[in-house]
Amino acid sequence: MKTLTPRQEKFAEAIAIGANQSDAYRIAYPISMAWKAASVHNKASAMAKHGGVVARVEKLKEQTVALSIWRRQQSIEVLSEIALDQSMKPNDRITAVDKLNVMHGYNARDKEDSAANQLASKPCIDVTKLSDSALKEFLNAKIIY
Secondary structure, eight states, X not given: OOOOOHHHHXXXXXXXXXXXXXXXXXXXXXXXXXXXXXXXXXXHHHHHHOHHHHHHHHHHHHHHHHHHHHHHHHHXXXXXXXXXXXXXXXXXXXXXXXXXXXXXXXXXXXXXXXXXXXXXXXXXXXXXXXXXXXXXXXXXXXXXX
């Protein structure tokens, strides 16, 4: 990998953590904050294509992913140990299970489930039992749920 200048390194680091190219360029080259957006965009685009910068961004992203996977795996292991340890307080074990469920998304309600629950909680009117005038009044009413 080519040796990068300190500013190229700063640009690569900013890209690796999610900054767009123009913002990364402004971070690496603060003087560019006074430039026109098109000028910053052109310079940032050129830097993003630089072979050494591309390689460095890829390397930084790989390291970030590896670190986050390690942390997640370690969290799962520790929480699992707590949840399964009979000597732990019940509240601690329940909290560990709850945290594991959150990590795995088991506590998230999907949109269909949420919509179904909202409808189920609303009062139902059997319109077949309404008189003609009551049905007309019902249909003309502005009901807000």
